[in-house]
Amino acid sequence: MxxxxxxxxxxxxxxxxxxxxxxxxxxxxxxxxxxxxxxxxxxxxxxxxxxxxxxxxxxxxxxxxxxxxxxxxxxxxxxxxxxxxxxxxxxxxxxxxxxxxxxxxxxxxxxxxxxxxxxxxxxxxxxxxxxxxxxxxxxxxxxxxxxxxxxxxxxxxxxxxxxxxxxxxxxxxxxxxxxxxxxxxxxxxxxxxxxxxxxxxxxxxxxxxxxxxxxxxxxxxxxxxxxxxxxxxxxxxxxxxxxxxxxxxxxxxxxxxxxxxxxxxxxxxxxxxxxxxxxxxxxxxxxxxxxxxxxQIPELPEEKEKRFIKEFKLSPYQAGLLIETKKLADYYEEALKVNGKIDGRKYSSPSEIANWLINRKIDIKTTSPEKLIKDVIASKEVMLVSEAEMSRIIDEILTENSQAAADYKKGKTAVLGFLIGQVVRKIGSQADRQEITRRLIEKLGVF
Amino acid sequence: MELSDLTLKKARAGLENKDFSAKELVSATLERIQKLDPKISAFLTVCPESALKQAAETDELIARSQKLKALSGIPFSAKDVFSTQGIKTTAASRILENYIPVYDATAIKKLREAGAILIGKTNHDAFGFGSSTENSDFQVTHNPWNLNKVPGGSSGGSAAAVASGMGVFSLAEDTGGSIRQPACFCGVTGLKVTYGLVSRYGVIAYGSSLDTIGVITPSVEDAAFLLGIIAGPDPLDATTMPNPIPDYLESLNQGIKGLRIGLPKEYFIEGIDPEVKQSLDEAVKKFEKLGAKTESVSLPHTPDAIPAYYLSGISEVSANLARYDGVRFGYSSPEARELEDLYLESRAKGFGPEVKRRIMLGTYALSAGYYDAFYKKAQQVRYLIKQDFDRVFQKVDLLLAPVSPFPPFGIGEKAEDPLQMWLADIFTVTINPAGVPGLALPCGFTKNNLPIGLQLIGPQLSEGVLLKAGHAYQSQTDWHKRRPSLSA
Structure with a gap:
């Protein structure tokens, strides 16, 4: 039974x-x-x-x-x-x-x-x-x-x-x-x-x-x-x-x-x-x-989730994370408002902003929506001017430090920090450390 | 200053005209208590120090020719169910023998704010359960008219104190006659108000849906004056009515020409003591002479009112008295080791037999399987009783009835038979389930010089009319002026 x-x-x-x-x-x-x-x-x-x-x-x-x-x-x-x-x-x-x-x-x-x-x-x-x-x-x-x-x-x-x-x-x-x-x-x-x-x-x-x-x-x-x-x-x-x-x-x-x-x-x-x-x-x-x-009842999470998916073209995954707390959802919408005032190629899509918020674990208590949008734009600027450039520099550093690259592939992952440092030094203060890290690992994988 | 026939009106005039000081008045009252109370036993606690201190402060204000407050310098007593900050409040029960409240009941607060001086706390049947004050765990109060008779109950101490000039008035509580019946037995005036007119906050509960706060006074005029002070909505009592309070003194002298008074036949029954009956008949004639029209009316559910009253009351009692558990205050059995023993022993030793009887009956009435037959049925009957009153008050303005079927009985006479004692309330318990007000007045004496009383009953919030009618009667009679001769 x-x-x-x-x-x-x-x-x-x-x-x-x-x-x-x-x-x-x-x-x-x-x-x-x-x-x-x-x-x-x-x-x-x-x-x-x-x-x-x-x-x-x-x-x-x-x-x-x-x-x-x-x-x-x-x-x-x-x-x-x-x-x-x-x-x-x-x-x-x-x-x-x-x-x-x-x-x-x-x-x-x-x-x-x-x-x-x-x-x-x-x-x-x-x-x-x-x-x-x-x-x-x-x-x-x-x-x-x-x-x-x-x-x-x-x-x-x-x-x-x-x-x-x-x-x-x-x-x-x-x-x-x-x-x-x-x-x-x-x-x-x-x-x-x-x-x-x-x-x-x-x-x-x-x-x-x-x-x-x-x-x-x-x-x-x-x-x-x-x-x-x-x-x-x-x-x-x-x-x-x-x-x-x-x-x-x-x-x-x-x-x-x-x-x-x-x-x-x-x-x-x-x-x-x-x-x-x-x-x-x-x-x-x-x-x-x-x-x-x-x-007195505000928009409830379920409705909000549906609206985010529909209005901002977010994935259910993104929407689900953003509505987790009312504060985060409100913050996101506030950031979209700031973003809405920005024209041209500096404008980011709601999905990009959502990803930024989700992936970078932004502390919404200390980062204002205005600052967030500024950061998103800054990161794009870095990306826009130096994407090809960054790729070239990374290749250069890896060739110059072939021993370190080989060590990494043997499992000595500690050398990664050294390699990142080298790339950052070449690019200068505008360097986006996170992006460099991502690309370095990618390149090391296919080396 | 003659305390034995001092009314509130006279006391206020005396203080205002500086015939005597507050200190003289309070000291004389305290001396009188010291002399008389060993025989009467009306007081459970006397507070000479705080009373004298307050009197001195009042005199200082008078000396600085500041305007007197409504009750400045007036000594009064309160039934021992009123929480009084810093002063023992026992409910006349062993279980609260050493309980000292941290706060004042709203009615006490209002009286204190009006300048009145609390001289002591009066005896009563424990938690208000009784009609003779013999159920007090501490002492038996004697009727000042005849020390072998009971003063009535449950507020027997309050009535005896006022009748013997130990305090100008007394603050009391009426759940099923606890103001009216002792007022009647002691030859003084007692006012039971509409449920919700006076705040119950801070008053140790008997039956929460029946309890009302009122006064025992030397005259109707005094009761009217005091009601204006204690009545009114209280944010601390959700059952108080929001209605504004009228000026009860203003309408007091309007007379009762054309007033329609009903004589409910269910209250003029076989078995009433002939002397009581005769006094009532004479009182009816007096009211007619004053211009009222009387007629016979019927409240058909009156016989059901007694079981409905007791079932509602004791059901609420079983819950209201659950807080006396020996954990936070009051009597706590020192021998108990386990939690259950603490409950059982503290309550077994702390409560007297009448209290236990009511808790057990109330618990039973609320139990699964009995609720519908008892508690619920009682609530349905309450509705019918209310309807009786609503209907009759379409025909008449007031009802006139005896307070008690018999004059004061002997101490010990009914104490052995709880059911007989419950029936002593037969004419007073009926109005509490309906929430309507009643006013008890002296209306004669027996051959043996024991007081007889009548009660006027009106619709909800008819206190103005009740007081007006009572005052008209007292303007033409002097029963209320008689005082027992007490050789000190």
Whole structure:
């Protein structure tokens, strides 16, 4: 019997708002001295009340719209009840049956449709630190993260393999960054991914979801998401082939051993006793308000990529690299504007500029678009006046230094530097070192 | 200066005319507490130092003939559910025995900013759970009219303090009658406001969708004055209403000619104490004499209001009280080694039996499989109760009803039977699920000299009308002026 993976994702994104979800404390907490960004509200002191952060709500709707979701006219917050020391109120304010956004979808490159079940907003918890003080084991709590706005995206189990998951996650991360709502950094924990994995029999209709699922937590990179999925599909297939059904459980990714390990068995669903948060009135949105939020959405990476290919005649490879970050894409377009003002043979094609940006690993923070275009032109000038000349000089140097050339071909590559130096000396200050190197190697290869 | 019948109005006039200084007023109040409170036990905390210091500052301002603020130099008490910066706030529960808040509740802040001086924190049923103040983990408060009787609850300490002249007024909280019923039992005036009119920020929560902040005062006029100060939207409480606050004093003397008052038949039922019934009947006649028109009306869902109220309240309680876990503040079991033991032991020892009862029932009502039958059903009934009020207020402007079916009962009399105690709230809990305001006024005394009270109930944000009607009644009666004779 053959088995096919059925994979769904739960993704948490910490929003980069100035203040926390329900109070005025700074939301930034990475590397901050413990318990310095807190107040009665996010410490759950008696009598303190939550007041929802409007920006976080708008930003969640922004992502929902970008994921083609429907925005509910009436949404509300609910209390999710459980005890844990990092949860100061004894309940997390989350959203249960009326999330902000529902029923979205994303189409992957190969055409596979991934349905988005919901996008909702909740608050993050504090952080536990298990340590030793004066030789005694103890647990400390840092509440800086408590109450930081946390957005959750839940997909339907539409992924068929780890590549699809990888593509989706990279697209989502880029989208979140384009929207400017989070740095979506997995290492900092501002992007957290929990895949749900199970295997179905190939012969059964696709609609039939397996009767168990395994959730994997504690994954802090895309690579480990892939590895965890691959490990799980293998592990579960082996069990199924033996005629066993894998346990419904939560497993953790163990980086050192490259495998998932059982954390707790989910024998029965935890009873969180959700009920509507009485301290926050329901949220209502008019079509006009949603249209207003939609206006704030910039051109998204996918559209931008298509436009770059069409408008600038770039290859999908070039376009894909340039849209990786909004900053780089904007920089490129800025450079094209400068380039557009230049006439004649000094004018470079968008593709040439794209290559320059891509191949030379330009630091766009320190190089202005104007400087970039100047550099491109300068390089051409060098090329234009001395292309034939350069070829002649290189031949000359190689003849003069035939021993060095022979050494290079025997594998003594260190002599290359010496040869480059000789050529540069002959050409003078206008020499383009990179170009010389390229040609030298080319010539040495066919010598 | 006679503290026993000092109203807010008189106290303000006395300070303004320099009949007495703020220091004299505060010192006299503190002395009175020292003399009387050992018998009454209204206070959990008294703050003489900060009160005297603030009084001295007020007198300095007066000496420099600066304009007095609305409540400059007025000593007041607050139920111990109001967070007070630097002053112990216990919710009358062991679990918060040594908890000192780092911030002031919004209502406290507003009163302080108006110049009022906090003299102490008053006793009540722990977390507001009760109708007699016997559920306090620390002490039982005695009714100043008869020390063997309960002062009502949950704000029994506040009502007893005002009735015996220990502070000019008291800031309190009403979830299902916790202002009106003790005000009634102690012969003073109690105002429960429209849900969302006064900020709940900093008030230790009972049932978040039912809790309202109000005052217990010597007169309706005083309540009107204070409401103007504490009411209004608060950026720290998302459930406060954005509406501007009217001048409650302006309409106070307009009289009630033509006012339509409904007498809900569900509140005038068999089983009401005959003396209570008689006082109510006389009060109705008085209102008619003042120009009001009365008629019998019906609120058919009243019997369902009690289960709806308790189910909503305790469900919210089960979540609201989860934060008392022994981790960050309050009682923390020193013996616990493991996390689960810390939770179990801290809560087992920190909470009293009534608190545990409500947490357990609330947890049950929200549990999977029971949610629809209990919590959800209660929310549906709340909607019906609201509709009852909406409908009746198309016909009449106000409702008049008893506050309690019986006069103050004996200490210990109902303490053994929790259900009996829950039913003591029968006429007060009904309005909280609808969020409408109520005003409790003294309207007579029993043969045994125990206070009897009535309540006026109005539609949302009808405080102006309620206060106007209450004031009209108090202008023609002197029940509210009677004070218990307390031999010091």
């Amino acid at each position: 053959e088995f096919k993976p059925v994979i769904g994702l739960e993704i948490h994104v910490e929003l980069a708002t100035q203040s926390k979800m329900f109070c005025g404390c700074p939301a930034y907490h990475f590397g901050v001295e413990p318990n310095t960004h807190c107040c009665p509200v996010c410490l759950g002191l008696p009598g303190a009340l939550p007041v929802p952060n409007k920006k976080a709500i708008e930003w969640t709707i922004r992502l929902g719209l970008a994921l083609n979701c429907r925005i509910l006219e009436e949404s509300k917050f609910d209390r999710k009840n459980y005890f844990y020391p990092d949860l100061p109120k004894g309940y997390q304010i989350s959203q249960y049956d009326q999330p902000l956004c529902v029923q979205g979808k994303v189409i992957l490159k190969e055409g596979q449709e991934i349905r988005i079940r919901r996008v909702h907003l909740e608050e993050d918890t504090g952080k536990l630190l298990h340590t030793e003080i004066d030789g005694e084991k103890c647990s400390l709590v840092d509440f800086n993260r408590s109450g930081v706005p946390l957005l959750e995206v839940v997909t339907e189990p539409d992924f068929r393999n780890s590549q699809e998951v990888d593509e989706f996650l990279k697209d989502l991360q880029r989208m979140v960054r384009y929207l400017g709502i989070s740095d979506a950094d997995m290492e900092k924990g501002s992007l957290r991914i929990e895949p749900n994995i199970s295997m179905r029999e190939n012969t059964k209709p696709k609609i039939q979801i397996p009767n168990y699922k395994v959730e994997v937590k504690n994954i802090n990179s895309f690579r480990f998401v892939r590895k965890a999925i691959e490990y799980e599909t293998k592990r579960q297939t082996e069990l199924l082939e033996k005629g066993e059904t894998p346990l419904q459980e939560t497993r953790g990714w163990n980086e050192a051993e490259n495998k998932t390990v059982s954390q707790r068995e989910k024998e029965e669903a935890h009873d969180y006793r959700y009920f509507p948060e009485p301290d926050i009135p329901p949220l209502n949105f008019t079509p006009e308000e949603i249209a207003e939020i939609k206006k």
